[in-house]
Amino acid sequence: MSSFWTDADERHQKIARTFYENIEYTYPSRVTSRGMCPCLDYTHWCGFPLEGKAEYIEYTGPRVTNI
Secondary structure, rough: HHHHHOOOOOOHHHHHHHHHOEEEOOOOOOOOOOOHHHHHHOOOOOOOOOOOOOEEEEEEOOOOHOO
């Protein structure tokens, strides 16, 4: 990873910095995949997705083509 910061051109470094600065951890309000929650064995919805352990990264910044 460190070789990227020394070898990549300025445009690619700017894209990487913009991405890193504009990501947020998002926690879904419900789980819909079987096996992630025992509730889903009995119903199609679960209001307690692994008690906050289900998360994903969401990018909220500008489009890469605009950078």
